[in-house]
Amino acid sequence: MARNTHVAADHNAPPVTRILGRYVATHPSRGWSDAVDHEAHRTFMNWLGCAVGAAQHESAVAALAAVAELQPAAQATVLGRAQQVDMASAALVNGITSHTFDFDDTHLKTIIHPAGPVASAVLALAEHTGASGRAVIDALVLGIDVACRVGNAMYPDHYDRGWHITGSTGMLGAAAACARLMGLDEDKTVMALGIAASQPVGLREQFGTMTKPFHPGGAARAGLMSALMARHGYTASAKALEAPRGFMQVISAKSDWNEITDELGTRFEISFNTYKPFACGIVIHPSIDACVQLREQGVTPENVERIELIVHPLVLELTGKKEPTDGLLAKFSVYHGCAAGLIFGRAAEEEFSDHIVTRDDVVALRRKVVATADGGVDEAAALVKAVLKDGREINVRVDHAIGSLQRPMTDANLDAKFHALADPILGEARVRELIGACWRLGDAADVRTLTALARP
């Protein structure tokens, strides 16, 4: 309880709520490079595949059962399922499913998973209103820019103190995106951001439970409802983000206002979005990548005596579970990630299923992994040494894992990932159509042609 309770408030913050509201309301459609627009399509497609893939997960089933008690109108698709629910509930459930496998996109500067809150809100609204694909892409780019810029301003302090930053910035991104899609003017967009500012969602203590994926879902719903309320004249503080008792100063000791305003409209944070090759927290990826490379160099579960891992302390803080007992907990175990990489050469959702996580050979190999924290190792890196039973040692150093900005997933990689996730739910032929619709989303006259393909 040693936190300093004396808060020296910053009374001279720039009016970032209004600056962002104006930006979202007035930035031109497709007012960015082709590369940014393509990245938006990649972000959308990766998000959609994750959501479809988790459509039958028990967290989706539980959330939908709760939603069903509200007797919702059939307004928007629950991705990967036959039913439709009201758009706010669709935003909630699709936000949950898209993050359930921890397989969604990551804005590496902040560890925000921006599509979960933003795309879940905007697609549900767009489907109900029959919006164009262009309007959805525009809203997605701008909404993600808002969430990630606010995240940049508060990271790392905000995250360090225990907020799950995806849900505690995502409601702003979702509100911005929905306000844009609705065509709200600057003043009402400011109000939408203001209403959303009172509703951060997410604590890191929830990691390893269904409430972790609830965070982007809850943020999506909060953002969509905030924009709806603003449209109908509901008011909030126009300084809700920056005031001394506003959002950022209340939930973070760090508020770098320049991160919000610098290069606004010319630098787009979606450019820094990445997509995961492995179905778990990003901090484990370098270690898995290294173990996959060890496997390619002939290391096997049979011939290995010990695997020595040296990583940044954050890796063990976030994913230090040594003996995960089910798939959800295994997502927070760098030990399991290494075992999966070495045994299977991959770590997709299947490798985080309960029956794999508890398999004898997996448990045995996991126990051979010895991890050491070293502040001198970059968070993006991993140093891995395999000590073999015959005494040989094989070293692999990963500076940037596959899926990083330096070694991005290709479009073909994303197609393959989408198929692996969605084929079991929708069938291969339908998925091929859906992938095509994703790549062409910016040209679609009505997003309902796409959402119809996402129902079995």
Place this chain on the structure above:
Amino acid sequence: MARNTHVAADHNAPPVTRILGRYVATHPSRGWSDAVDHEAHRTFMNWLGCAVGAAQHESAVAALAAVAELQPAAQATVLGRAQQVDMASAALVNGITSHTFDFDDTHLKTIIHPAGPVASAVLALAEHTGASGRAVIDALVLGIDVACRVGNAMYPDHYDRGWHITGSTGMLGAAAACARLMGLDEDKTVMALGIAASQPVGLREQFGTMTKPFHPGGAARAGLMSALMARHGYTASAKALEAPRGFMQVISAKSDWNEITDELGTRFEISFNTYKPFACGIVIHPSIDACVQLREQGVTPENVERIELIVHPLVLELTGKKEPTDGLLAKFSVYHGCAAGLIFGRAAEEEFSDHIVTRDDVVALRRKVVATADGGVDEAAALVKAVLKDGREINVRVDHAIGSLQRPMTDANLDAKFHALADPILGEARVRELIGACWRLGDAADVRTLTALARP
């Protein structure tokens, strides 16, 4: 930006999430004194009157227009209006209306308005499921106990750093009450509290806008949905409240765990609930009370030169608006409160309407009020001196305003307040019936007999 970012986490907190979950799930029905049970009825009635009274307010209209876009099922009553909406939306809107006039109940130890989140959630759920009045009263007592005990543990630090504590504890109270009403077992009640813990709602920067009353509404909806999700097997951390990266340590530097556990089941925080005679923030009440007393002693707007007010610094910090330009802002003006008390002898909702707030004589008298902050004056007190034009001075000292625990509103006072609020909406005869139904709520076989009376 001087807040200390180095957080020394408390790893030895008692398991308060589970302790509260067990308490809510297992405490006997009516397991408290007649006085506590009667206070629960007073709390319920005062809350209901406030909600009905604000049914036509523009914030209710705006919120309902947003809700209508979801095409909600007719499950629960919007109090004071003909329509019904889904129970989650009813919890939202009734939470908003009950706090719109700042006329609802106050747990003075924490400045929490506990009924807004808790009663709004539980009545909506009870109406949809046809629960008994006894079940509602039980849920209300236990839900308010949870919200206020968590508030006691974090107050004042949590409030000082900018959280609107009503909405940032209310989702826990609402989740607890709804879990109780649903009959969830201990484990599922713990999950309901855990899911709710990720959803605190409310920033003090929003004071003076519609988003202030949104906070109890948003908390009511979040709590109800958390209980519904827990019922269907959705999971959360069972240490969501107390863990180092759980709710309390993340959003407050003060976590007095004993406030949660001491006398649990024998001391009920609803016993410390109070009801406002004046339609504004509680901190202004001693000043208004004093000015009403000045009026009774012959001070008039015509014969007064100046009114000198000495109050605790918090009063001016919260309600220091000197020139409020509309009714909502006037709620945060101790200057306006004094003028209303002296001119009208009361400060009900009418005295905070736009046309009164901007009336020339009111503006003129407001400018004669000079307020001084003095840390030596108790928050509950006010020292007021009227300096008359003839040179005389009249002093009034209020140590505890009417409506305080020391000078509580009587049941008859509450009846009169209810009539003043609800008669314009429902008519006097219907309101008399509704008041009777409130006092007999604990004996009602089905709360729908009461909610039917709350629709015009």
